[in-house]
Amino acid sequence: MKTNFHVKKKDLYRLPWSMNDNPIGWVEVTDVCNIKCDGCYRLIMGEGHKSLKQIKEEISFMKQWRNCDNISLAGGEPILHPRILDIVSYIKALKMKSIILTNGYALSTKMLSDLKDAGLTGFSFHMDTTQVRPEFKKKKIGSEMELNDLRIKFAKMSKKAGLNASFGITVHDGNLEEVPAFIQWAVDNAGLVNGISLITYRTMPTQGIAYFSKGKEVNVNSNSLGYTSGKDSSDETQKITSKQLYALVRSHFKGYEASSYLGGTVDHSSIKWLIGNLIVSGNGKVLGGYGKKAMELIQSIYHFTKGSYLVYPHSKVGKEIFLLSLFDRPLRNTFFQFLKRSFINPFRLFKPVHVLGIGIIQAPDILPDGSIDMCDDCPDLCVHEGKLVNSCRLDECRIYGEFLQPRPVISKKPVEEDRLVS
Numbered sequence: 001m002k003t004n005f006h007v008k009k010k011d012l013y014r015l016p017w018s019m020n021d022n023p024i025g026w027v028e029v030t031d032v033c034n035i036k037c038d039g040c041y042r043l044i045m046g047e048g049h050k051s052l053k054q055i056k057e058e059i060s061f062m063k064q065w066r067n068c069d070n071i072s073l074a075g076g077e078p079i080l081h082p083r084i085l086d087i088v089s090y091i092k093a094l095k096m097k098s099i100i101l102t103n104g105y106a107l108s109t110k111m112l113s114d115l116k117d118a119g120l121t122g123f124s125f126h127m128d129t130t131q132v133r134p135e136f137k138k139k140k141i142g143s144e145m146e147l148n149d150l151r152i153k154f155a156k157m158s159k160k161a162g163l164n165a166s167f168g169i170t171v172h173d174g175n176l177e178e179v180p181a182f183i184q185w186a187v188d189n190a191g192l193v194n195g196i197s198l199i200t201y202r203t204m205p206t207q208g209i210a211y212f213s214k215g216k217e218v219n220v221n222s223n224s225l226g227y228t229s230g231k232d233s234s235d236e237t238q239k240i241t242s243k244q245l246y247a248l249v250r251s252h253f254k255g256y257e258a259s260s261y262l263g264g265t266v267d268h269s270s271i272k273w274l275i276g277n278l279i280v281s282g283n284g285k286v287l288g289g290y291g292k293k294a295m296e297l298i299q300s301i302y303h304f305t306k307g308s309y310l311v312y313p314h315s316k317v318g319k320e321i322f323l324l325s326l327f328d329r330p331l332r333n334t335f336f337q338f339l340k341r342s343f344i345n346p347f348r349l350f351k352p353v354h355v356l357g358i359g360i361i362q363a364p365d366i367l368p369d370g371s372i373d374m375c376d377d378c379p380d381l382c383v384h385e386g387k388l389v390n391s392c393r394l395d396e397c398r399i400y401g402e403f404l405q406p407r408p409v410i411s412k413k414p415v416e417e418d419r420l421v422s
């Protein structure tokens with residue numbers, strides 16, 4: 001894919017999140033799941049549901065060591081945990097927000113309203129073509145758009161219960177071209193959808209790289225880790241980057257702005273988290289977006305007033321965003337578009353405006369020299385045996401007791417004789 005849109009770090013705000021001051025705490029409550037997704041970061045190893053005691057300890061750990069504003073409840077499928085309401089109530093009692101990452105399959109209207117009463121902030125729904133969903137008679141879905149009816153169903157259910165709803169897809173070469181249509185769906189339903197996330201498909205290269213644990217080589221090809229999935233370094237699916245996705249979104253949505261980022265831990269040029277947005281009028285017209293100054297103000301003011309950084313707002317953001325247009329050039333342009341349209345039809349002044357967040361996340365990259373480019377100041381650290389570990393690599397700790405060490409495979413070709421002589 002070739003486009004003329006290049007994202008430059010100097011045009012973005014580097015999010016100030018760090019290990020000990022990060023708006024997100026990642027807590028996995030179960031390894032039970034009711035759906036199989038390709039490229040899932042988590043293996044179902046039969047550990048079942050964690051005890052409420054252990055979950056409470058992990059949540060308190062996050063509060064103490066991460067200064068979280070939000071706890072992301074993950075799994076497995078968190079809705080299946082029999083004490084999910086107690087878990088959500090506990091988070092609320094500690095004055096944090098909670099988001100459940102779910103495939104939605106087990107969600108009922110009653111469960112939604114119980115979760116709302118317990119203090120839940122919202123859902124991040126994962127529905128995409130990597131899944132084999134029971135609603136589709138255990139068939140793999142051919143196109144992202146086939147899932148829109150299901151997405152709308154859950155967006156409406158969430159809105160009715162007063163809960164936020166974001167929708168994520170894993171992006172691979174099979175659905176890359178559908179990304180603009182997926183975003184357009186979110187734009188068309190901006191009154192129901194808070195945000196979308198695009199996570200690049202994750203694999204582990206197995207050609208030219210060997211993996212070691214405690215000094216011994218391990219065979220990751222045996223599919224012992226979910227994300228090896230039998231794919232290797234020649235597989236193009238792992239080459240989709242956040243920069244490519246940025247260019248794709250830019251080329252289809254005039255006015256789309258990326259405001260902030262997290263870089264990589266090894267590659268100075270990589271962008272692992274790219275946060276952007278579209279500001280959409282009440283009748284589904286894209287007005288523009290906001291840029292780095294607005295994001296800097298949002299993070300700084302929130303931290304100054306609440307004591308932590310912000311990732312998920314409590315409720316949908318609307319016209320109040322224009323208050324920041326004094327300080328942010330892209331937002332000024334967006335505000336101008338809003339005023340221009342309202343001048344033509346003054347009734348538009350009273351119509352709602354929706355801010356649609358677009359988060360792009362580039363999965364870890366294993367580089368040819370064996371180093372791993374992770375997300376700098378990873379927001380999705382979880383607790384494992386009293387330590388914080390990247391949740392995307394938790395299975396390495398669960399299976400091998402530590403992170404695997406990748407090393408480039410040295411060619412065993414014999415050294416030529418004339419080189420030996422010299």
Ligand code: SF4
Nearest residue numbers: 375378380390391392
């Ligand atoms: S490094 Fe952290 S934020 Fe990045 S993919 Fe892994 S767990 Fe997620």
